[in-house]
Amino acid sequence: MHYVTVEGLTKAYGAGPLFKDISFHIEEGDKIALVALNGAGKSTLLRILCGQETPDAGTVWIHKDVTVVMLEQQSAFDPASTISGHVFSQGHPVLAAIRDYELLTEEGEEPDLEKLTAAIERMDELNAWHFDSKVKQILGKLNIHHLDQRMGSLSGGQLKRVALAKVLIDIGFEHRHTLLIMDEPTNHLDVSMIEWLENYLDQENVTLLLVTHDRYFLDSVCNEIMELDQQQLFVYKGDYENYLEKKAAREESDKASVEKARNLFRKELEWIRKQPKARTTKSKSRIDAFADVKEKASVRLEKQQLELNVKMTRLGGKIIEMKKVYKAYGDLQILKGFDYTFKKGERVGVVGKNGVGKSTFLNMLLGLEQPDSGKINTGDTIVFGNYDQRGLIVKEDMRVIEFVKNIAENFPLADGTKVSAAQFLQLFLFSPEKQYTYISKLSGGEKRRLHLLSILFRNPNFLVLDEPTNDLDLPTLSILEEFLLTYQGCIIIVSHDRYFMDKLVDHLFVFEGGGVVRDFPGNYTQYREWEKNDKDKEETKSVPESRPQANVVPAAEAPAKEVRKMSFKEKRELELLEKEIAALEAEKKEIDEKMGAGNISYEELEPLSRRIGEVIQLLDEKGMRWLELSEMS
Incomplete structure (x- = not known):
């Protein structure tokens, strides 16, 4: 089933557009990750799909039978509401019955027997027990208890988990066509919760569009990556590794095209300068074409x-x-x-x-x-360089460049040279235009990047990094990792x-x-x-x-662990496992390449998508068995 069609979408804030004339489609069962630099418009695009914002140009078509549900980074809530009131706010009789039953049976509480009997009868009447078990699983795995707690008393991490529970319960209850949009769903979740969420989303077979920085989560959940880059949208089938390979190839191709355009631009510029004021019709068309060449030659490719x-x-x-x-x-x-x-x-x-x-x-x-x-x-x-979860504590009516210059005008390098505050900002992906933006206008991720920059600008030798x-x-994470790999000081993360x-x-x-x-x-x-x-x-x-x-x-x-020698049968199994794993890895690579080529039909893509899921599951199972047997050898 066709869920969403986006055609020619454009959105701008301030001087330049976030994205310009982008188009894409979402089909039932797609699991798509949206990747871009902070401030490139990821969250804005998600809000447009949800109807919370309107584009400057272009159209968004959503099938009339599809419901769009979104998990935002900061979800709205009533501080006076209880957890149960927020999670079960749809008002449907089944959810109301589950809410009443769960409140009565919370641990540590002695229920009113008359009320409990009535709640059980209501659950029987509505046949709500099956869905109640799913609700219990979601709340338990996300460590949500004491449903009578007020939302206003919860920490940021607890609020995030409650918001996630509400979204999962909503989509699980509806049993209809749903597009689930998630903006950084793994923030404030510990690893066991993230691993459970990976399995849950896979089992529920939802149609998903998400923004995440967790690359293992992305690889486990998604089979397609869309990237917003320089106001354009690029689509890559396959996993994160395939995306990196295809992106590198695209950038090489773009670089060659731009170099060719620049050579042509130099020739055309020389011709333009030699032209007399009275031009013929023929030269007029060449002058008009010159504007297109200039635009192609002006593309900034340097990363x-x-x-x-x-x-x-x-x-x-x-x-x-x-x-x-x-x-x-x-x-x-x-x-x-x-x-x-x-x-x-x-x-x-x-x-x-x-x-x-x-x-x-x-x-x-x-x-x-x-x-x-x-x-x-x-x-x-x-x-110490302390990068904590509180983020920047600064007057937000200050420009980015002013904030950094207040720390120091220059940053010393090991070879004795210095880079200016403006140059240092560019190394952290703040363009010259962005440097004169007010801090209040930055996205959440850009503020985090500026916070990191301000810490490194002080030359610490012991970095303490909290989440x-x-x-x-x-892209910023990759850059940060490369920096930390060459960092000579101590790091605790x-x-x-x-x-x-x-x-x-x-x-x-x-x-x-x-x-x-x-x-x-x-x-x-x-x-x-x-x-x-x-x-x-x-x-x-x-x-x-x-x-x-x-x-x-x-x-x-x-x-x-008690080590024992392998039997002949187990040795044979280990040998066969090595061959099977190698064959499965080769098959996975072949499927990734086919899906990443972008030239296969939907009829071919559907069985390939199913098969790659089966291959990944087999690799996990056989890999765990190989580990067990190899410990005996």
């Missing part, structure tokens, strides 16, 4: 890259020593006898469920909070972005709760694999009560 050989503040021999550190808030134990000495150039990831104290740990490192007992000794040469990927676009963590960290501090922090020697994907393999044994392990403190627990101290 700004964050290639800074930073003159980092000198890092001494002593970094940070944490000795027998204890910290608790009431019954919540965050650290219990934590010992650790940071080394030069160390890159540490901090992971754990929401609410276990990761941000408190960072604040103690920074000296913003004090431990209950123990010592935190910081070296005299340490200069740095939230609200940053994929709290992030739910698995791709970002895998690329940057050497080891992890895993906050397991109860004051226990595990030092895991590897990246996040390796930790998740280890955790899944050892889950049963980890559940039986407990920290001895008799010990006065719990230091960092290295992963090596976890109970070793």
